[in-house]
Amino acid sequence: xxxCLLIFFTVAMxxxxxIPESSFAKLLPSQKEFPNAKLLVSGDSxxxxxxxxxxxxxxxxxxxxxxxxxxxxxNIKFGDYFNPGTGLLPVSELNSKLSAAGLKRNLTFVxxxxxxxxxxxxxxxxxxxxxxxxxxxxxxxxxxxxWVADGKPTESTINTLPASKFKASIKASKKATKDKIxxxxxxxxxxxxxxxxxxxxxxxxxxxEARGGxxxxxVQIPYAxxxxxxxxxxxxNSLKNMxxxxxxxxxxxxxxxxxxxxxxxFVYFLLRLMGYSKASNYDASIVEWAADSSxxxxxxxxxxxxxxxxxxxxxxxxxxxATYPGNGYVILYTxxxxxxxxxxxxxxxxxxxxGxxxxxxxxxxxxxxxxxxxEYGEGYMHPSEGNVKPIxxxxxxxxxxxxxxxxxxxxxxxxxxxxxxxGRVAWALLLAGVDVRILNGGYQAWVKMGxxxxxxxxSLSPIEFGDSPGNPQYLATMNNVRxxxxxxxxxxVIADDRSWxxxxxDSNSYYPYFFALGRIPTSKxxxxxxxxxxxxxxxxxxxxxxxxxxxxAGFSSExxxxxxxxxxxxxxxxxxxxxxxGWDAANYDGGWFxxxxxxxxxxxxxxxx
Numbered sequence: 001x002x003x004c005l006l007i008f009f010t011v012a013m014x015x016x017x018x019i020p021e022s023s024f025a026k027l028l029p030s031q032k033e034f035p036n037a038k039l040l041v042s043g044d045s046x047x048x049x050x051x052x053x054x055x056x057x058x059x060x061x062x063x064x065x066x067x068x069x070x071x072x073x074x075n076i077k078f079g080d081y082f083n084p085g086t087g088l089l090p091v092s093e094l095n096s097k098l099s100a101a102g103l104k105r106n107l108t109f110v111x112x113x114x115x116x117x118x119x120x121x122x123x124x125x126x127x128x129x130x131x132x133x134x135x136x137x138x139x140x141x142x143x144x145x146x147w148v149a150d151g152k153p154t155e156s157t158i159n160t161l162p163a164s165k166f167k168a169s170i171k172a173s174k175k176a177t178k179d180k181i182x183x184x185x186x187x188x189x190x191x192x193x194x195x196x197x198x199x200x201x202x203x204x205x206x207x208x209e210a211r212g213g214x215x216x217x218x219v220q221i222p223y224a225x226x227x228x229x230x231x232x233x234x235x236x237n238s239l240k241n242m243x244x245x246x247x248x249x250x251x252x253x254x255x256x257x258x259x260x261x262x263x264x265x266f267v268y269f270l271l272r273l274m275g276y277s278k279a280s281n282y283d284a285s286i287v288e289w290a291a292d293s294s295x296x297x298x299x300x301x302x303x304x305x306x307x308x309x310x311x312x313x314x315x316x317x318x319x320x321x322a323t324y325p326g327n328g329y330v331i332l333y334t335x336x337x338x339x340x341x342x343x344x345x346x347x348x349x350x351x352x353x354x355g356x357x358x359x360x361x362x363x364x365x366x367x368x369x370x371x372x373x374x375e376y377g378e379g380y381m382h383p384s385e386g387n388v389k390p391i392x393x394x395x396x397x398x399x400x401x402x403x404x405x406x407x408x409x410x411x412x413x414x415x416x417x418x419x420x421x422x423g424r425v426a427w428a429l430l431l432a433g434v435d436v437r438i439l440n441g442g443y444q445a446w447v448k449m450g451x452x453x454x455x456x457x458x459s460l461s462p463i464e465f466g467d468s469p470g471n472p473q474y475l476a477t478m479n480n481v482r483x484x485x486x487x488x489x490x491x492x493v494i495a496d497d498r499s500w501x502x503x504x505x506d507s508n509s510y511y512p513y514f515f516a517l518g519r520i521p522t523s524k525x526x527x528x529x530x531x532x533x534x535x536x537x538x539x540x541x542x543x544x545x546x547x548x549x550x551x552x553a554g555f556s557s558e559x560x561x562x563x564x565x566x567x568x569x570x571x572x573x574x575x576x577x578x579x580x581x582g583w584d585a586a587n588y589d590g591g592w593f594x595x596x597x598x599x600x601x602x603x604x605x606x607x608x609x
Contacts, residue, residue, distance in 0.1 A: 328406070386568065
């Protein structure tokens with residue numbers, strides 16, 4: 001018997017030696033900086049190796065393969081290998097299916113999809129094959145998108161492989177389970193990445209999940225963030241900063257999840273590419289987790305007030321999306337461009353006239369204020385001119401433009417400070433007692449979805465706003481702030497949301513009409529408005545990150561917060577963000593301008609001791 005085995009292995013070795021080395025694929029990395037760079041293959045390298053022995057190219061797209069694909073590629077759809085909410089099929093079924101597809105563990109695999117449109121399909125199959133024991137699995141950088149954009153060859157021939165014998169060798173550590181995650185929650189050496197969108201993370205139930213929200217402690221990094229504009233993977237330093245700045249370090253055991261483990265499969269691939277030695281994919285993901293009521297979940301307290309493009313599209317199409325009370329709606333485009341000193345209240349000169357969401361009406365931010373005597377930037381004669389109108393006057397104004405207390409109002413902006421602009425107006429509507437929502441991502445998010453736009457201006461007929469006391473608890477007056485400064489009120493703190501230079505008295509920012517330096521005594525710095533928005537200023541930063549930063553700065557949800565800035569804009573956005581979080585807060589709308597207008601009000605300067 002031993003002699004027979006020796007003869008067999010000798011013959012096998014001689015046969016292998018007879019095959020020219022050039023017959024086997026030699027794939028090159030597209031980005032050499034990664035610790036496991038070989039996992040990410042360049043298009044040029046793959047093109048030069050097509051047809052080589054041992055190389056299997058897998059097209060992971062769910063559609064389009066029959067029309068065109070990379071020459072020689074076979075089509076494998078991730079949906080054939082799992083059940084949503086439970087994860088991968090039993091190993092025996094996987095062995096059978098993969099054998100029928102002609103796969104063997106010792107082959108070299110290069111997988112591609114159409115990147116952001118595939119929701120991580122290539123990463124999901126990459127993870128599955130590694131979990132099943134395959135040792136030479138790679139992903140094509142840029143996928144089908146870049147392959148086509150670069151003009152590389154394609155074909156429409158349907159390719160198949162002869163049936164083979166696939167026998168899995170399970171790498172159990174690569175597959176996370178709900179029991180393992182539950183056991184590891186809260187441990188310092190464990191991290192979870194939620195690769196879903198903002199709306200899913202904060203609480204919206206988009207795909208039949210039993211509960212909305214996320215696993216406690218999860219760090220949100222949306223799948224779409226991982227790509228450059230040409231659909232290649234971000235470079236090493238960008239990904240390193242993205243992960244490590246959020247506490248996802250190589251010292252930790254890291255798992256990823258999404259809805260049913262597809263997008264998170266790609267996160268697993270990136271972790272492997274980055275050299276993380278303890279990475280896994282929770283393939284049953286939030287569908288399984290949410291279905292088990294014994295498992296904890298978290299969500300933004302007032303997530304309903306932060307909507308997404310599809311939600312608005314459903315409204316326009318006559319549907320009744322979740323949390324919509326059904327009493328009618330108004331879409332409000334807002335900016336500050338109209339100039340009252342020219343007696344103009346129209347939209348001319350704004351982005352509204354070049355394109356807006358269908359049905360949206362225009363609102364100038366000045367119209368909710370008492371009214372400046374001249375163009376913003378040249379000066380207010382008195383701080384109250386920039387303050388929001390009294391609630392009764394605000395309600396009357398809203399009625400005049402077609403907004404009543406029963407209407408749902410969606411606010412969005414499209415300028416360089418879009419979320420600050422929208423936040424200022426949304427806070428005023430909240431003060432007036434309106435069911436107000438902000439479109440997260442603004443107009444750019446709407447356009448990115450490919451939804452229709454219009455240029456025709458819209459207006460609504462005046463109506464009665466309705467009898468309502470509004471929500472005065474969201475507005476702080478100068479006397480309210482004085483009570484805190486002189487110590488007559490406790491359990492309320494003052495939050496300065498200007499820049500650090502303004503807070504310590506080195507700058508008064510961009511205000512040319514008053515020059516006082518310093519801060520309100522007892523106030524604590526919470527960060528400038530850029531701390532709560534993403535770099536494009538069109539969307540809000542992940543709420544768990546913001547909440548964590550506020551707590552680190554010494555603020556608590558157990559205390560009421562009075563936010564202030566220069567003239568109430570930044571603090572309006574902060575107050576609305578606090579409302580989203582469920583924190584008790586108010587906007588000192590008079591701000592630093594009003595406080596310093598009265599010489600009897602004390603000020604502080606310098607770095608607090």
